[in-house]
Amino acid sequence: MKKFDHVVKNPMGVHARPAALVAQACTSFKSVVTISTDDKTADGSNVLQLLGLGAIKGTNLHITIEGADEEEAYEKLVAAINSAEPKSKKLDLIKIAFFGTKSYDRIFFSELSKDRGEGAYNADIKYFSTRLTEETASLADGYDAVCIFVNDDASRPVIETLNKCGVKLILLRCAGFNNVDMEAAKEYGMTVLRVPAYSPYAVAEHAMTIIQAANRRIHKAYNKVKDNNFALSGLLGIDLHNKVAGIMGTGRIGVCMANICKGYGMTVLGWDAFPNKKLEEDGLLTYVSKEELLKRSDLISLHAPLIMGEGGTHHLIDANAISLMKDNVMLVNTSRGGLIDINALMDALKQDKFHAVALDVYEGEDENVYTDHSEDMLSNDIVARLVSFPNLILTSHQAFFTREALQAIAAVTMENARNFNESLPYGAAEVK
Numbered sequence: 001m002k003k004f005d006h007v008v009k010n011p012m013g014v015h016a017r018p019a020a021l022v023a024q025a026c027t028s029f030k031s032v033v034t035i036s037t038d039d040k041t042a043d044g045s046n047v048l049q050l051l052g053l054g055a056i057k058g059t060n061l062h063i064t065i066e067g068a069d070e071e072e073a074y075e076k077l078v079a080a081i082n083s084a085e086p087k088s089k090k091l092d093l094i095k096i097a098f099f100g101t102k103s104y105d106r107i108f109f110s111e112l113s114k115d116r117g118e119g120a121y122n123a124d125i126k127y128f129s130t131r132l133t134e135e136t137a138s139l140a141d142g143y144d145a146v147c148i149f150v151n152d153d154a155s156r157p158v159i160e161t162l163n164k165c166g167v168k169l170i171l172l173r174c175a176g177f178n179n180v181d182m183e184a185a186k187e188y189g190m191t192v193l194r195v196p197a198y199s200p201y202a203v204a205e206h207a208m209t210i211i212q213a214a215n216r217r218i219h220k221a222y223n224k225v226k227d228n229n230f231a232l233s234g235l236l237g238i239d240l241h242n243k244v245a246g247i248m249g250t251g252r253i254g255v256c257m258a259n260i261c262k263g264y265g266m267t268v269l270g271w272d273a274f275p276n277k278k279l280e281e282d283g284l285l286t287y288v289s290k291e292e293l294l295k296r297s298d299l300i301s302l303h304a305p306l307i308m309g310e311g312g313t314h315h316l317i318d319a320n321a322i323s324l325m326k327d328n329v330m331l332v333n334t335s336r337g338g339l340i341d342i343n344a345l346m347d348a349l350k351q352d353k354f355h356a357v358a359l360d361v362y363e364g365e366d367e368n369v370y371t372d373h374s375e376d377m378l379s380n381d382i383v384a385r386l387v388s389f390p391n392l393i394l395t396s397h398q399a400f401f402t403r404e405a406l407q408a409i410a411a412v413t414m415e416n417a418r419n420f421n422e423s424l425p426y427g428a429a430e431v432k
């Protein structure tokens with residue numbers, strides 16, 4: 001265990017920005033960090049608990065780090081503590097209109113947006129629950145920035161309205177940016193910033209969770225047992241051990257998924273437009289052609305971004321790709337719906353091609369995502385047909401949805417807003 005004390009130098013004490021930076025650092029290593037004042041204790045990875053310490057300038061914080069990577073954790077934590085010290089005197093407020101917000105967004109963002117003054121976020125936030133669309137874009141009148149999520153629409157007509165409203169910045173509180181017309185944004189001189197990485201573990205863990213649930217028919221077993229039916233018919237699964245996993249897109253999330261598959265004792269194949277040779281050197285996976293991956297894999301997991309046009313990934317899995325796959329293959333998509341041609345998938349499901357399919361995203365999901373339609377007539381025929389397959393599990397774009405991920409999304413988004421407001425470098429957050 002590593003122990004050290006730190007006296008708070010920041011004139012504002014442990015306010016939202018340092019708390020967010022410390023919590024974000026703490027979720028990037030395995031060791032557990034505990035931070036105490038003389039009378040209160042906080043989990044270092046929890047922003048709200050850190051704020052609850054009420055530590056003002058001069059408070060002596062007692063910090064313990066315990067775990068396998070204590071040295072690395074110590075360095076990252078000290079760097080986070082130091083980077084939270086105030087460096088800028090610029091105090092302009094940036095006005096941000098948040099679209100498509102839910103109660104959980106507000107919990108994580110509200111604490112950070114209270115942060116005003118030197119070295120803070122200086123953001124004035126207005127939350128709209130409505131999605132950004134052509135009809136709602138004018139709500140951004142008088143705001144410097146809009147903050148949007150995966151199911152908001154930032155197409156050309158929307159960007160034209162935002163430009164008339166005076167918006168100069170689009171903040172994406174997600175990694176993907178396929179819903180933003182980048183040409184239009186450039187034309188109107190709008191900066192687009194995203195959260196390049198928050199918790200790749202959240203998404204990869206969800207991918208394995210849903211494909212294993214579909215493989216072992218957990219959705220059916222759960223209902224059967226609730227109905228006093230303890231028979232095993234219809235629940236037969238397949239071992240993953242000694243099988244072949246094919247990872248399409250070997251970036252941050254793909255690597256996490258490869259590691260999870262390795263943990264199950266699988267052989268891992270990778271395919272990527274830009275292979276990362278280090279993954280082969282480390283013995284994690286072997287790169288093969290797309291065709292070979294499709295032919296050899298027992299479980300295929302999609303982790304490439306959605307890119308339209310030649311050399312892109314739109315309909316990466318179409319009828320031809322499916323025809324190359326083994327019978328009884330398992331397929332999971334937690335990336336973007338457009339990677340799979342939904343009609344080709346449904347045709348193959350009808351022909352009993354797959355042992356299991358798990359989708360967190362699907363083509364045509366936009367109207368449904370994050371919306372409660374439980375009292376409406378089901379108007380989406382795709383969903384109705386998909387959920388009728390007994391070997392398919394559908395979740396609604398929830399792979400990212402963990403406490404650690406939401407915390408990181410809020411912190412990085414607010415850092416992005418601050419960097420824009422204070423003309424600081426954007427790093428990997430900028431979409432060009």
Ligand SMILES: NC(=O)c1ccc[n+]([C@@H]2O[C@H](COP(=O)([O-])OP(=O)(O)OC[C@H]3O[C@@H](n4cnc5c(N)ncnc54)[C@H](O)[C@@H]3O)[C@@H](O)[C@H]2O)c1
Nearest residue numbers: 176249250251252253273274303304305312334335399400
């Ligand atoms: N379901 C969710 O909640 C959720 C959450 C976060 C991210 N995502 C999706 O997951 C995707 C992957 O995220 P990430 O953080 O691993 O991204 P990443 O940028 O780290 O990795 C993407 C990988 O895809 C590869 N790639 C890029 N263009 C390609 C092409 N045309 N053909 C083949 N490969 C290509 C890249 O070389 C890279 O290795 C995101 O683009 C996003 O769409 C989904």
